Amino acid sequence: MDKFNRLASHPAILFLIAGAVLFILYAWLNPTHDPKTVHVSAGRIAALEKSFASVNQRVPTPEERQAFIHRYIEEEVLYREALALNLHLSDEIVRRRLVGTMEFLNESAAAYEDPSEEDLRTFWQSNRTDFIRPARLSLTHVYFNADNGAEEAKAAAEAALPQLIDGAEPRTLGDLFLRGRVLRGKNQSQLADIFGTTLAQELMAMDVGPWLGPVTSVFGFHLVRIDKRVEMNERSFEDVREDLLAAWRQQRIKTLRIERLNNLVESYNVVVDDEARLE
Amino acid sequence: MRKITLSLWASGMLALTACDNNSTSPSGEVADSAPIQYTEQRAACADNNPNRNAYFGDLHVHTGYSMDAVAEGVRTTPWDSYAYAKGEEIDLPPYDEAGNTSSRTKIDRPLDFMAVTDHAEFMGANSICTDPNAPGYNVDTCVSFRRGSIMATMAFTNNVTTRTPTRPVDICGEDGSACLEAQAPVWAKIQQAAEDHYDRSEDCSFTTFVGYEYTGLPGGSNYHRNVIFRNADVPAAPISYVEAPFDYQLWDGLQKKCFDGVEGCDVLSIPHNSNLSNGKLLGTFYPEGRDQAAIATQRQIVEPLVEIFQHKANSECIREFPGLIGAPDEFCDFEQPRRIGDVRSIPAQTLPNGIDVPATTYPPAADCGDETGQAGMANAGCISRNDLVRGALLTGLQEEQRLGVNPLKFGFIGSTDTHLAIGGGTDEKSWPGHLGYETSLQGRLSGGFMPSNLLGNPGGLAGVWASENSRDALFDAMQRREAFGTSGPRIAPRFFGGWNYAADTCGQADMVEQGYADGVPMGSDLPPANGAEAPTFIVAASRDQTPLQRLQIIKGWISEHGESHYKVFHVAGDETGQANVDLETGALTGAGADNLCATFTDPEFDATQSAYYYLRVIENPTLRWSWAQCVALPEADRPAACENAAPKVIQEMAWTSPIWYKPEM
Numbered sequence: 001m002d003k004f005n006r007l008a009s010h011p012a013i014l015f016l017i018a019g020a021v022l023f024i025l026y027a028w029l030n031p032t033h034d035p036k037t038v039h040v041s042a043g044r045i046a047a048l049e050k051s052f053a054s055v056n057q058r059v060p061t062p063e064e065r066q067a068f069i070h071r072y073i074e075e076e077v078l079y080r081e082a083l084a085l086n087l088h089l090s091d092e093i094v095r096r097r098l099v100g101t102m103e104f105l106n107e108s109a110a111a112y113e114d115p116s117e118e119d120l121r122t123f124w125q126s127n128r129t130d131f132i133r134p135a136r137l138s139l140t141h142v143y144f145n146a147d148n149g150a151e152e153a154k155a156a157a158e159a160a161l162p163q164l165i166d167g168a169e170p171r172t173l174g175d176l177f178l179r180g181r182v183l184r185g186k187n188q189s190q191l192a193d194i195f196g197t198t199l200a201q202e203l204m205a206m207d208v209g210p211w212l213g214p215v216t217s218v219f220g221f222h223l224v225r226i227d228k229r230v231e232m233n234e235r236s237f238e239d240v241r242e243d244l245l246a247a248w249r250q251q252r253i254k255t256l257r258i259e260r261l262n263n264l265v266e267s268y269n270v271v272v273d274d275e276a277r278l279e
Numbered sequence: 280m281r282k283i284t285l286s287l288w289a290s291g292m293l294a295l296t297a298c299d300n301n302s303t304s305p306s307g308e309v310a311d312s313a314p315i316q317y318t319e320q321r322a323a324c325a326d327n328n329p330n331r332n333a334y335f336g337d338l339h340v341h342t343g344y345s346m347d348a349v350a351e352g353v354r355t356t357p358w359d360s361y362a363y364a365k366g367e368e369i370d371l372p373p374y375d376e377a378g379n380t381s382s383r384t385k386i387d388r389p390l391d392f393m394a395v396t397d398h399a400e401f402m403g404a405n406s407i408c409t410d411p412n413a414p415g416y417n418v419d420t421c422v423s424f425r426r427g428s429i430m431a432t433m434a435f436t437n438n439v440t441t442r443t444p445t446r447p448v449d450i451c452g453e454d455g456s457a458c459l460e461a462q463a464p465v466w467a468k469i470q471q472a473a474e475d476h477y478d479r480s481e482d483c484s485f486t487t488f489v490g491y492e493y494t495g496l497p498g499g500s501n502y503h504r505n506v507i508f509r510n511a512d513v514p515a516a517p518i519s520y521v522e523a524p525f526d527y528q529l530w531d532g533l534q535k536k537c538f539d540g541v542e543g544c545d546v547l548s549i550p551h552n553s554n555l556s557n558g559k560l561l562g563t564f565y566p567e568g569r570d571q572a573a574i575a576t577q578r579q580i581v582e583p584l585v586e587i588f589q590h591k592a593n594s595e596c597i598r599e600f601p602g603l604i605g606a607p608d609e610f611c612d613f614e615q616p617r618r619i620g621d622v623r624s625i626p627a628q629t630l631p632n633g634i635d636v637p638a639t640t641y642p643p644a645a646d647c648g649d650e651t652g653q654a655g656m657a658n659a660g661c662i663s664r665n666d667l668v669r670g671a672l673l674t675g676l677q678e679e680q681r682l683g684v685n686p687l688k689f690g691f692i693g694s695t696d697t698h699l700a701i702g703g704g705t706d707e708k709s710w711p712g713h714l715g716y717e718t719s720l721q722g723r724l725s726g727g728f729m730p731s732n733l734l735g736n737p738g739g740l741a742g743v744w745a746s747e748n749s750r751d752a753l754f755d756a757m758q759r760r761e762a763f764g765t766s767g768p769r770i771a772p773r774f775f776g777g778w779n780y781a782a783d784t785c786g787q788a789d790m791v792e793q794g795y796a797d798g799v800p801m802g803s804d805l806p807p808a809n810g811a812e813a814p815t816f817i818v819a820a821s822r823d824q825t826p827l828q829r830l831q832i833i834k835g836w837i838s839e840h841g842e843s844h845y846k847v848f849h850v851a852g853d854e855t856g857q858a859n860v861d862l863e864t865g866a867l868t869g870a871g872a873d874n875l876c877a878t879f880t881d882p883e884f885d886a887t888q889s890a891y892y893y894l895r896v897i898e899n900p901t902l903r904w905s906w907a908q909c910v911a912l913p914e915a916d917r918p919a920a921c922e923n924a925a926p927k928v929i930q931e932m933a934w935t936s937p938i939w940y941k942p943e944m
Contacts, residue, residue, distance in 0.1 A: 043449065047419060050437040056639055057499045057654045099376045101425065133482065136325070142788065147872055171789040176876065178771045178821040180332055181788065185325025185482065189366070193388055193769065219821065219873045239480070246475030250358055257378070 035084075038076050040069060048072060115248050123248050124237050130247065131240045137191065137203060138184040138228040142170050143177035146220030157214035157221040164211040164223055177219070185230070195219075313746040315755070318543050319510045324483035324747035330791045331744040331761070333771040334753065336392035337364065337702035338490065338741050339505050339551060339589060339694035344397040344465055345492075346405040348698040350424065350431040351715025357395040357472035360700035364390040365476070365485050371699060372715040382718065384711055388769075390703040390740075391748050394488035395469060396505045399519035401435045402465045402491075403458030404450045415457060418449040440496045442524045459516065466491075466516060474511060483748040489513050493529055493548070495520035498653030500660070501555035504529070505586070505694075509545035509754040513537070527566060527574050530581045547757060549692065551586035553671065554594040554617060555730065557652035558663025561585070561671035563678060563686055575678060575686035583802075584757055585689040587668050587764045587934055588739035589696040590713045591730045592616055595934060596669040597662065601646045603670055605845040610831075610897065613929060614766065616658060616734045617666075619644055623659040658730045664843070672937065673835050673843040676889040679941070680837070690760025690802040690936030691893070693739020693767075703740060705767030707904040707929075708911065710737035720908055724920035733925050737904055740765045742772075742933070744800065760802025765933040768823040774801040774894040776938035778811035785817060785876040793817075801894070802936035807943065813884035814940060818850055819876040820896040820933065826871020828853050828899045828930065832879055836890035847895075851877035858899040860928055863910060871899040891937040898931045 048068050052060045060068065088094045115123065124131075142160060144153040160173045170181060179194045191200035199217040206212055208229050214221040237244075312327040326332065342360045343353045352372035355363075363369045366389040370380040407413040408421035415421060423434040438445050451458035473487040488507050495502035504526075506517065518532035529548060537544040553560045565571045587594050596611040597618060620643050627638035641659035652661035664670030668689065675687030695702060698714045710723075713731045717723040724733055742763040745756040756762060763772055773791065777798020784793050794817050799806060805814055818830050829852030835845045858869030881892075902910065906928075909921035 043419060047423070047434070047437075051433055053437075053440070056637075057657075057659075095376065099378075136482070138325070145786070145874055147874060171792070174788050176786050176788055176790045176819065176874070178333070178773055178791075178819055178874065180328055180330065182328060182330075183332075184327065187482075187484070189389060190484075242475060242479070246358065246472075249475070250362070253356075253358075 035080060038073055040072060040076075044072070045069060115245070115252075120241070120244055120248060121237065123251075124240070124244055127244075127247065128234065131235050131243060133230075133233050133235055134187040134189075135204065135232045136185050136187050136230045137226055138182075138186075139203065140170050140182050140225045140227055141177070142174035142181070142223045143219065144214065144221040144223075145175040150220070153220045154214060157223055161211060161213065161223055164225075174223070175220075177222075182227075184228075195222075315747065315749060315752045317749070317751050318512075318545070319479075319750065321479040321749060322481040324749050324752070325481045326483050327747040329746060330795070331746050331756075332748070333769075334391035334743045334745055334748055335703070335765075335769050336390050336394075336486075336741045336743070336753075337694050337697075337738075338394045338396065338488070338507055338549065338692060339492070339586060339696045340393060340395050340700065340702035341397055341492075341696070341698045342395055342700040344395075344402065344405065344469065345698065346398060346401040346408075346424070346435050347432040348700070348715065349405060349409065350427050351698065352427070353699060353715050355700040357397075357469055357700075358475065360395055360702060361393060361472060361476035361485075361487060363700065363704070364393040364702045369700065371701075371711055371718050373718070382711070384699075384701060384704065384709070386701070386704055387706045387709065389485070392486040392488070392741075392743075392753055393702045394490040394505070394507050395472065395702075396490045396492040396507075397465075397469065398494045399491040399506075399517035400439055400444075400446070400494050400521055401458075402517070403460065403462035404435060404447050406461045406465050407450050407458065410461075413461065415450040420447040420449050436494075436496055439494065439520050440499060442497055444495065444521045444524050446521055455521065462516065470511065470513065477750070486748050486750055486753055488750065488754075491517040491519075493518070493520055493523075495524060496656060497524070497559060498557070498651075499657060500557040500559045500651070500653055500655040501552040502526075502559050503552060504548045504550045504582075506533070507547045507549060507757075508537070510543060510750050512541050512543035512545075514541055514544065525564065525566070527564070527569070527577070530574075530577050533581060534577070545754065546581065547584065547754075548581050549584050549586055550582065551589060551694070551696070552591050552594065553585070553666045553668065554592050554615075555655040555658065556663075556666055557655040557660045558647040558665050559651045559655075561665040561668075561674075561687060561689075562651060562663065563674065572682045572684050575682050575684045578686040579684065579688050583688065583690055583760050584692050584762060584936075585668055585671075586694050586741075587691040588614070588693040588766050588932075590735050590738040591696060592734065592736070593766075594666070594668050596667045600662075600664060600667065600670065602664055603667075603673070603843050603845060606847070608845075608847050610847075610895070610930070610932070613932065614736045616730050617644065617662055619646060619662060623657070625657065656729060658734065669833065669835060669845055670843070672891050673837065673845075676835070676837045676891070677841065677843075679889060685939075688760075688939070690757075690762050691764040691934045692741035692743075692757075692762050693764030693934075694741050695738030697738065705737045705740060707737055707767070707902065708907050710904050710908075719918075720912075721918035721920050724905060724909075724918065724923060733905060733920075733923055737767055739767055740769065742769075744773075760936040761800050762802065763933055763935040766931045768825065768898065768931050768933075770820055770823050770827070770896050770898070770931075770933040772801075772820040772894055772896050772933050772935050773817065774819075774935040774938065775799065775817040776803070776805050776814055776892065777817075778806070778808050778814055780815045780817055780878055782878055785819065785878050786874075790817065790819070790876075799938060801938060803938055805938060805940045808886070813881050814892075815878055815880045816892060816894075816938070817876075817878055818894050819874065820894075821874045822872065822898070825867065825898045825901050825931065826858070826873065827875050828856065828858060828871060828897045830875045830877060831895045831897065832892055833895055834881065834890055834892050836885075836888045838888065846883070848879065850879045851875040852897075860900040860902060862902070862906070862927055865902050865907060865910070867899055867901070869899070887942050889942060890940045892940075893937040894933075894935040896933040900928045900930050903927055903929045 144157040146153040195217045208226045211225045213223040313329040341348045359369045368383045368385040371382045374380050407415040408424045424431045446455040446458045473489045477487045478484045490507040493504045514536040523529040523532050537546045593614040598611040622643050624640045645661050647661035647663035654660040671687050675685045679685035712723045713735045743756045744761045745752040775794035775798045830850050832848045852875045905925045909917050
């Protein structure tokens with residue numbers, strides 16, 4: 001694959017591909033027309049009119065109509081002259097646009113496929129670590145708002161701790177915390193969204209069972225009891241089948257893009273003067 | 280395909296549900312849960328909370344399946360887009376000749392939920408024009424389209440600028456059948472991507488919705504809605520503006536093809552960018568010979584939410600609007616490029632991708648009155664009071680007096696409308712733009728003839744108070760309007776209304792329980808007064824990364840002469856706006872709050888007047904993207920367009936769904 005990547009990025013090869021694409025496009029765009037006849041069809045004029053109307057929100061005046069038809073003719077003539085001069089074979093912007101379009105076509109054609117059971121299992125074996133479930137916590141916390149002074153809030157929290165340890169009902173103590181008092185099944189990233197990254201990290205390390213704290217967040221102080229901790233664990237094949245399918249498809253789109261390009265390149269007789277690059 | 284997938288799920292998930300043992304605390308306290316009636320096969324969520332959690336998402340996301348994204352070089356798919364929302368890095372255009380992109384992007388914090396909403400009208404045409412094996416690949420419109428840019432997009436959108444829309448005839452055939460055929464596999468892929476990324480395990484880590492955007496441009500006005508389905512039971516094809524060029528036809532179509540057509544199907548239609556609609560989007564239109572009350576009822580059921588904020592500006596309000604009586608509200612200027620009397624001139628310009636746009640000058644923006652106008656998508660034409668959500672809610676109250684039912688009973692969400700497949704990427708400092716050609720800073724800061732570029736912003740988020748992160752729980756919450764919009768940050772606002780809340784309820788640890796027990800949450804109607812004199816509201820919010828400045832209640836009501844009124848009440852925090860931000864460093868100065876909370880009893884309550892109340896939460900000042908991204912660069916490296924007229928400082932916001940009061944008969 002590395003060898004291919006080096007090949008694929010070689011300007012000469014890209015040039016060849018671009019040339020081929022252009023040749024085909026040129027043939028499509030100019031089926032049997034006399035190169036010296038510019039035919040402005042009624043359909044073309046209607047399209048130009050629509051385009052004008054959608055920008056200006058009104059129909060063109062006869063003069064404006066004449067002007068954009070004339071502009072279209074000029075554009076068409078210049079376009080053909082450019083082709084006659086082979087500008088499309090040397091102009092960098094044209095080349096990039098064509099190559100880019102072709103790459104996209106290869107990709108989008110590959111977007112939907114199903115793997116065999118065996119393929120999926122093989123994929124599972126080589127990507128198992130991607131399907132680990134992060135550790136999750138369920139917790140209850142009592143919050144002490146620090147907006148009216150950190151010292152007071154901390155003292156209130158310290159005073160409430162023995163009451164909680166003695167079995168006081170959490171909802172009767174502390175202040176309102178809008179993102180919830182009882183949080184269940186949250187992973188570290190979800191806890192960080194609620195409490196900030198620092199406290200989320202501390203929570204993940206706390207023991208299950210006892211009331212602990214006070215700990216601090218951007219909001220103030222919290223007394224926390226970790227009610228349940230589910231350790232990081234690996235999920236079974238059946239458990240992650242749908243996720244695997246999604247990941248497989250994503251990878252498949254990328255692989256097919258490269259494979260198709262590879263096949264195309266192989267159908268060419270490629271001569272590269274710099275031998276060292278082919279090693 | 281979907282049926283097979285689901286049956287596999289059925290066996291796997293039943294096993295999982297069986298071993299879900301809930302969380303039991305060491306002291307023996309079992310947290311109550313609020314059981315959800317699932318309409319699909321899935322494990323019960325471990326995060327269930329009867330007091331409801333705040334979840335943040337984006338219900339307006341375009342990928343490479345939208346023609347206006349493809350035309351600007353976007354190649355990412357719905358799969359990529361969901362991966363982005365979950366925290367993975369994805370590509371941004373442009374791509375180089377080897378198909379590699381020089382820039383990739385990653386969300387600052389993962390989202391809880393998302394829907395991909397690609398444009399329905401051109402799914403088939405887009406597919407044909409990008410598939411060389413398709414018979415229509417080489418027709419004129421496809422050739423124009425593949426030249427790229429805004430003009431390429433217009434080659435398609437030209438077909439939906441009237442009330443007799445078509446699909447591009449040269450691509451789709453006279454009857455559109457070629458495109459409808461080509462659309463089927465695209466619609467299947469959109470469903471498959473949502474299925475692949477939905478977490479049906481008890482972790483409930485991420486929820487997806489199948490959806491699409493309904494996109495009409497009658498007279499150049501915005502007439503757009505996102506259609507979001509409850510679960511995987513969806514119609515065989517999207518109902519687009521081509522099939523249904525009037526809103527009531529869309530609702531009829533959804534009735535027929537979803538509610539009546541597919542077992543288990545349920546759907547919402549969420550209008551957006553009323554600010555660009557010249558009165559068309561949230562106006563009321565009743566066809567001859569139809570029962571108006573029946574249409575109003577249908578609308579209230581299918582459209583419980585409106586998108587109040589997104590990339591293409593703010594739809595809440597305009598500072599001074601004729602016919603809406605109330606003191607000037609300076610916060611209406613936030614990300615609001617429209618104003619009565621403005622002359623909109625688009626200079627002749629060359630877009631960053633090399634396309635010339637001709638100069639156009641529109642007449643000064645006037646009040647549409649009872650009419651509608653045109654050219655809203657160019658940020659031009661008349662402005663209707665129904666373009667502002669604040670005004671449309673008042674029209675709803677008037678319609679309710681006339682018909683007995685309120686057709687414009689909207690709760691709020693925000694979203695992005697990204698055309699780079701990056702749902703929820705709302706960070707001001709790292710926002711890479713709305714469209715493909717905006718991925719360079721110079722590109723974002725210059726030109727543009729829609730409210731994009733310098734007039735655009737990183738968009739908002741949809742907030743939902745739901746008992747858990749499953750499709751059914753979120754969808755139920757959206758249907759009951761227990762939702763809020765933000766301009767990007769994850770502010771968590773609570774809003775309850777009732778008649779008997781104690782003055783000291785605020786800030787008590789069990790305030791939320793009291794809120795639900797003795798009143799109603801955001802999005803509801805006040806219960807009967809039972810002799811009480813005036814309603815009391817509990818308003819509260821907790822901050823995200825920036826401290827909060829103030830809470831306000833906005834009240835709208837209809838007086839006895841039928842006039843529309845609004846009033847902004849300051850209810851908590853700093854009314855004088857002392858805090859500031861350093862223009863060079865972005866450092867915040869002055870006080871702000873982590874939490875704000877208050878109870879508010881309406882001092883001007885009149886039991887004979889219909890009214891609505893909603894909460895607006897306002898952050899301390901921060902730097903707007905267009906300055907934050909410039910000042911982050913050494914002065915010598917700043918693009919010329921960093922010198923511009925856009926405000927350098929903003930105050931981000933959240934808006935809760937309203938609570939309504941209706942006089943007793």
